[in-house]
Each structure stands twice: as structure tokens, then as C-alpha cells.
Amino acid sequence: MSEHDPRNLSHPRPETMMLGHGYDPFLSEGSVKPPVFLTSTFVFRCAEDGKRFFELAYGLKEKDPGEVPGLIYSRINNPDLEILENRLAVWERTEKALIFASGMAAISSTVLAHLVPGEQVVATTPVYGGTHYFLSKMLPRWGMGVRWIHAGSGFCDALEATLAEPDCKARMVYLETPANPVNLMTDLKRCVEICARYGTPERRVLLVVDNTFLGPVFQQPLLLGADISVYSATKFIGGHSDVVAGAVLGREELVKPVAEMRNILGNMASPFDCWLLMRSLETVGIRMRQQQTNARAVVRMLKSHEAVRAVYYPGELDEEQDRIWREQCSGSGSLIAFDV
Known part of the structure; x- marks a missing residue:
């Protein structure tokens, strides 16, 4: 991806x-x-604004098109x-x-x-x-x-x-x-x-x-x-x-x-x-x-180490796992698991 x-x-x-x-x-x-x-608190221009902002925040009313809810608390x-x-x-x-x-x-x-x-x-x-x-x-x-x-x-x-x-x-x-x-x-x-x-x-x-x-x-x-x-x-x-x-x-x-x-x-x-x-x-x-x-x-080092039995890293697993990784990821990240 x-x-x-x-x-x-x-x-x-x-x-x-x-x-x-x-x-x-x-x-x-x-x-x-x-x-x-x-x-803690923001100022309203009027009580009506405060009422409207709270109604939107709590889902009591729907926003109008283009409306931006105001700051409250x-x-x-x-x-x-x-x-x-x-x-x-x-x-x-x-x-x-x-x-x-x-x-x-x-x-x-x-x-x-x-x-x-x-x-x-x-x-x-x-x-x-x-x-x-x-x-x-x-x-x-x-x-x-x-x-x-x-x-x-x-x-x-x-x-x-x-x-x-x-x-x-x-x-x-x-x-x-x-x-x-x-x-x-x-x-x-x-x-x-x-x-x-x-x-x-x-x-x-x-x-x-x-x-x-x-x-x-x-x-x-x-x-x-x-x-x-x-x-x-x-x-x-x-x-x-x-x-x-x-x-x-x-x-x-x-x-x-x-x-x-x-x-x-x-x-x-x-x-x-x-x-x-x-x-x-x-x-x-x-x-x-x-x-x-x-x-x-680190993965390369672990794979060559005699005490390491298996390394688990995206893109370095079995064929099916690697297929999934290729289709939905653009990288492998930095989390590594391994067995000793």
C-alpha cells in the first residue's frame, strides 16, 4: 500500500x-x-450561544451545514x-x-x-x-x-x-x-x-x-x-x-x-x-x-544469532503473513519479537 x-x-x-x-x-x-x-472555561457572547454549544456537544441537536461548535469547557x-x-x-x-x-x-x-x-x-x-x-x-x-x-x-x-x-x-x-x-x-x-x-x-x-x-x-x-x-x-x-x-x-x-x-x-x-x-x-x-x-x-542480527530460534517481524514471517503485510502496509515498523 x-x-x-x-x-x-x-x-x-x-x-x-x-x-x-x-x-x-x-x-x-x-x-x-x-x-x-x-x-477551565470559555466565555460565551450570549446565553443563547452557550445553550447552542452545549446542545451540540451533548448530541441533543444536529449541526447546521458549515456550523462550527464553539468552545465551552x-x-x-x-x-x-x-x-x-x-x-x-x-x-x-x-x-x-x-x-x-x-x-x-x-x-x-x-x-x-x-x-x-x-x-x-x-x-x-x-x-x-x-x-x-x-x-x-x-x-x-x-x-x-x-x-x-x-x-x-x-x-x-x-x-x-x-x-x-x-x-x-x-x-x-x-x-x-x-x-x-x-x-x-x-x-x-x-x-x-x-x-x-x-x-x-x-x-x-x-x-x-x-x-x-x-x-x-x-x-x-x-x-x-x-x-x-x-x-x-x-x-x-x-x-x-x-x-x-x-x-x-x-x-x-x-x-x-x-x-x-x-x-x-x-x-x-x-x-x-x-x-x-x-x-x-x-x-x-x-x-x-x-x-x-x-x-x-536488529532483525538481521537476530536471524544470524545461534541462540535465536525464531524472529517475528512484519514482512519476515510466512508466505501468507507476508502477503497480508504487503497488501495493507507500507512498512514494518520497529516492534520485534523472537524466541530463544
Whole structure:
């Protein structure tokens, strides 16, 4: 999958847009960089404006064409939050992004926003430990369930068999690809087709992809047909070990319920964390490509080491896994697993 066509000069590369997209310096005393907006509350021009802004934020009314919701309260929106969300959406070529206080805040809010009691999520295993705990231990408290299927080349066949069961209540498929920590790839395009086949116009089967390992540079699940992309932004997006954050991206109609959940749970990122992530987005492409170069050198070393039995790295697995990787990724990233 091509990451960017350099011949198309009508659209700047995402790296270029990270420098100024979504920010007007003349609204902030001419400051070249966005300030940190450390305020709890924003002023309304009139009570009617305040009422309208709250109605939009809580989903009580629909936006008019071209209407831009106003700032209210930093639990709901903040300039740093909104600028960052606009910039991250550029990387995955999508309509909307939401920033959270952690990856688990993003993941849990997404699941809770789209499932109701009695429904299930089908998820890949292995999976990040926090995600596994939330799906297996916490979802049942709200009357929801999880079905586990092993990640990798056999996932799609097992998924289709699961969704075809008469009593299957799955309304979400949750993937990590590559899977944490063994880098197993799952065929996103085929998962999209299966979810479309077993959903209904009234109640779709949503495909949610944790894109932490390869995104936003080497994999864009939304372009392949996935419904929602989630991240621990702490890892590669943040990249400096000085901020904990998460993200949710997708079409506005699918992200809107997650935004409403975030407004009530209050688990959005702080203005300063958003400012740090804006800084990080300016170099995420450079950092991830250099990390990949370093990782490939480590993979070569591990493959030649007498104590290493096997190496698990995207593009260096079996024929079927490599086919999936070639079709949906533009790089391998920097996460490596190996047996000794």
C-alpha cells in the first residue's frame, strides 16, 4: 500500500501539514506556535450561544451545514485538543479524530459507545493486556461479552464461522494487526467484507482496529475500509516517553457517539498533553522511519544469532503473513519479537 504519491502536488504531505494545519496565529496574538490554553472555561457572547454549544456537544441537536461548535469547557473542548485532533485526522485521511487521556480511555470509550447490554465483541488474541482485561473482566459487568479468536492468517475463516452462528450477538470486531506482542498480521480487507456481510442496515458489525504498532505512518486501516482506528498515542505518536494519551479516528457519524461518551466520562487529554503531541506529530514520520531502519538491522542480527530460534517481524514471517503485510502496509515498523 502506497503511503503517499509524491507526484500529486495538489495535496501536501501529512508531515508538511503538521506544521500549521488547523491553527490561525492571528487568533493568538500572532504566535507562530499554538499556545497552551490552560483554562477551565470559555466565555460565551450570549446565553443563547452557550445553550447552542452545549446542545451540540451533548448530541441533543444536529449541526447546521458549515456550523462550527464553539468552545465551552475544557472537559468538552479546548483549542489545543481541537488543533491536535484536526492534524491527526490528516494522517489517516479521515473526517474526525478524538484525543484521550490514555490508549485504554480511547479503547474503552469506543466499545462502550457502540455496544449495548446483550451484545458481544469478537477480538483477536493475543492482545494488549489492558484491552484483554477490559474486554474479559469489565464488559460482563455491563451485560456485554467477548469472543476470542487467534490473530493471524486463520482469523478471517474463524470470524466468518463465528458471525454465522445463529445465536451470535457480535456487533463489533476488534483487531490488533500486527498483534501484540508476536506481530501476527490479520487481513483487514477480508474482515471488512465479512463484517459487511453479517451486519444489517439497522445494526452494523463495526470493525475497530488498534493501529498503535504501525500507525499513522505505515498503515491506515480506515483507507482499507475499517470503521474506527484506535491508538495508544503514548507510543509512536508521542514518541518521547513524556506523555500518556490515546486516540480514536473515523467518519464523523461513528466517532460522534464516542465523543459524547468522552464528554461524560471526562477522559480527554489535557491541554498541555495535547500541546506535547502536536510537537511530536511534526516528527512522527522521521522518527518511525528511522526506528524501522534500526529495527531491520536488529532483525538481521537476530536471524544470524545461534541462540535465536525464531524472529517475528512484519514482512519476515510466512508466505501468507507476508502477503497480508504487503497488501495493507507500507512498512514494518520497529516492534520485534523472537524466541530463544
